[in-house]
Every structure is written in structure tokens, then in C-alpha cells.
Amino acid sequence: MVTTADSTSVLNPGRPVKLLVLGGGYSGRRLASQAARLGIPGVLSHRQPATAPPPPPGWRRIGFDSACGLQPDPDALSGVTHLISTIAPDREGRDPVLHQLGDLLQALPLQWLGYLSTTGVYGDTGGAWVDEHSPCQARPGRSANRLACEQAWLATGLPVQVFRLPGIYGPGRTPFAALRSGSSRLLHRPSQVFCRIHVDDIGGALLHCLALPDQQRPALVNVSDDLPCPASEVLGYAAHLLNCKLPPLQRYDDASSELSPMARSFWSECRRVRNDRLTRQLGYRLRYPTYREGLRASLAEEDGTALPLEGQPAAEGSGSAT
Numbered sequence: 001m002v003t004t005a006d007s008t009s010v011l012n013p014g015r016p017v018k019l020l021v022l023g024g025g026y027s028g029r030r031l032a033s034q035a036a037r038l039g040i041p042g043v044l045s046h047r048q049p050a051t052a053p054p055p056p057p058g059w060r061r062i063g064f065d066s067a068c069g070l071q072p073d074p075d076a077l078s079g080v081t082h083l084i085s086t087i088a089p090d091r092e093g094r095d096p097v098l099h100q101l102g103d104l105l106q107a108l109p110l111q112w113l114g115y116l117s118t119t120g121v122y123g124d125t126g127g128a129w130v131d132e133h134s135p136c137q138a139r140p141g142r143s144a145n146r147l148a149c150e151q152a153w154l155a156t157g158l159p160v161q162v163f164r165l166p167g168i169y170g171p172g173r174t175p176f177a178a179l180r181s182g183s184s185r186l187l188h189r190p191s192q193v194f195c196r197i198h199v200d201d202i203g204g205a206l207l208h209c210l211a212l213p214d215q216q217r218p219a220l221v222n223v224s225d226d227l228p229c230p231a232s233e234v235l236g237y238a239a240h241l242l243n244c245k246l247p248p249l250q251r252y253d254d255a256s257s258e259l260s261p262m263a264r265s266f267w268s269e270c271r272r273v274r275n276d277r278l279t280r281q282l283g284y285r286l287r288y289p290t291y292r293e294g295l296r297a298s299l300a301e302e303d304g305t306a307l308p309l310e311g312q313p314a315a316e317g318s319g320s321a322t
């Protein structure tokens with residue numbers, strides 16, 4: 001596994017590694033920090049690099065914005081061997097990276113390419129389990145666009161692995177701030193569950209796969225934790241950690257008209273995502289197998305009581321509750 005202090009031995013000894021992460025948002029930035037701690041140098045893109053946070057040690061910040069045609073500096077990309085794209089489809093449903101940088105990618109000496117997708121491509125299964133062999137029943141719109149982008153990546157002929165993610169949480173994306181401010185909602189719908197993944201298990205899983213031999217890298221990998229469960233259960237545990245009261249329980253059907261269209265679309269699908277390929281076949285050990293370990297660690301980091309890892313500030317990222 002690459003989750004050891006010295007990754008150089010597993011990353012193809014003698015072959016230099018330079019990682020390009022397109023999209024230094026929540027997951028991209030955490031991932032770059034994890035790679036930097038393993039001694040992997042790299043380049044991280046932002047739409048507004050001048051105002052983006054400083055890159056991790058050994059990393060460089062570059063500009064890339066498909067919407068206004070801002071192209072990455074070719075010098076910065078020189079020697080890139082591995083690439084991760086965290087960028088979602090654009091408004092037209094196209095993949096911004098393939099649309100703008102497709103030719104450039106073909107010219108790089110890429111040994112591996114990871115694409116962050118979503119488990120939304122499986123669609124609604126009424127709570128049934130899905131794995132990477134399950135048919136995709138992506139709904140028209142965002143999920144269908146995402147599936148089309150996955151297929152476009154896989155059709156490039158590049159050494160692509162697609163990583164399907166459920167709801168991402170971690171420091172800065174937890175229910176704690178909303179619980180503390182009294183703005184959280186305790187919604188419940190019978191039989192509804194959600195899957196989730198801690199942000200550092202995204203980085204951990206990708207860096208694990210990056211270090212695997214080429215022939216052991218399946219094209220599709222679900223990166224989800226071990227415990228699909230109701231949102232109310234997660235909020236209950238978060239309130240327990242804060243030792244604070246929960247808001248009153250609301251039935252989803254009574255509250256749904258007050259939710260955003262995005263929130264309603266999440267609640268309109270229910271599935272359980274298997275991670276056996278990642279954890280059993282590929283041998284990745286989840287750092288946060290359930291929301292319980294993940295929320296405890298996230299709270300410690302948000303409150304500054306976690307031991308900071310070398311090269312990483314005590315708290316990173318921002319965002320809303322999971």
C-alpha cells in the first residue's frame with residue numbers, strides 16, 4: 001500500500017513520478033497534500049490560481065479554466081507521468097478536461113490517469129447493492145452526462161481508471177457547523193440510506209491504485225465506505241460527538257418541498273454501493289470504514305485537536321454538511 005511513509009519503493013523504482021491534479025478543490029487539494037507527504041511532486045490546477053491557497057510542499061499551482069479557455073502552462077506539465085481529474089462535467093455535459101486538453105494529454109508520457117466520477121451513474125436501485133458489474137441506470141441530466149464522460153475517458157486509449165464516489169465528507173464538510181449554529185435538519189425517510197466516503201480515503205485509494213502494477217488496475221473502482229446508512233443516523237452520531245441536542249425529527253415527505261432541487265435529487269435515489277473490488281481485490285484498507293471513525297477524526301481536525309500530519313495544516317477545505 002502507498003499509505004506508508006516511504007512510497008518511493010512501491011512507485012516503480014527508478015521511474016520518476018510527477019502527478020498532475022486537475023481541479024484543486026476539496027478532494028484535489030487533500031489528495032495533493034497526501035501525495036506531497038509521500039514525497040510525490042506535482043502540479044495542482046485552479047481556475048484562479050492567483051487567489052488559490054499555496055500548494056503543498058514540492059507542488060506548483062497552475063491555472064486551468066475550460067470555461068474561459070485558460071490553458072495550463074506547458075512548462076509546468078513537462079514530465080507529468082500521472083494525472084488525476086476531479087473536474088465535473090460542464091453545463092453542456094462535456095468533460096472540461098477532454099474538451100480542452102485532449103490533444104495535450106495524448107502528448108504526455110502518462111503511465112496512469114485517475115478520473116473522479118460518481119456512484120450516481122448506477123441510478124436508483126431501491127436500496128439494492130451495486131458493484132462495478134451492475135448495469136448503469138443513470139437518470140437523464142447530470143448522471144447521464146457523467147456516464148458519458150466516463151465513457152469518453154475510457155475511450156481515449158489512455159491508461160484510465162474511473163473512480164466512482166458517493167457523498168464526500170471530511171474536515172470542513174461535516175454536519176458540525178450546522179449543528180452548532182442550529183441550522184441543521186433531521187430528515188428521515190423510511191428505508192432511505194446514503195453511501196459516503198471520507199475525503200482522505202479518496203486520496204488513499206487513488207494513490208494505492210496509482211502504485212499498483214498496470215495489469216492489476218481495473219477500469220472501474222467504487223470508492224465507498226463499509227456502511228450505507230440513513231442521514232439521520234449520521235446526524236445523530238455527530239450530535240452525540242458534540243454533546244448537543246438534535247433538531248426535531250421531520251418526515252422527508254413533509255419537508256421535501258423546502259429542499260433545493262439538488263437535495264431532492266439526492267433523496268430521490270437509494271442504493272448501497274459495494275467496495276469489495278477496492279478493499280478485497282485491490283487490497284486497500286479504508287482509513288475510515290464508517291462515518292463514526294471519519295466524523296471523530298474530522299471533528300478533531302476542525303477543532304484543531306488532531307495531530308497535524310507533516311506538511312499539512314491542521315484543517316483544510318471548506319464546505320457544507322454531508
Ligand SMILES: NC(=O)c1ccc[n+]([C@@H]2O[C@H](COP(=O)([O-])OP(=O)(O)OC[C@H]3O[C@@H](n4cnc5c(N)ncnc54)[C@H](OP(=O)(O)O)[C@@H]3O)[C@@H](O)[C@H]2O)c1
Pocket residue numbers: 022023024025026027028045046047048064065066067086087088089090096116117118119165166167168169
Ligand atoms: N461532493 C460530493 O459529495 C461528490 C460526490 C460524488 C462525486 N463527486 C465528484 O467528485 C469530484 C471532486 O469533488 P469535490 O467535491 O472535491 O469537487 P470541488 O471541491 O467542487 O472541486 C472541483 C474542482 O474542479 C475545478 N473546476 C470546476 N469547473 C472547472 C472548469 N470548467 N475548468 C477547470 N476547472 C474546473 C474547480 O476549480 P476551482 O478550484 O477554481 O474552484 C475545483 O478545483 C467532482 O467531479 C465531483 O462532481 C463529488
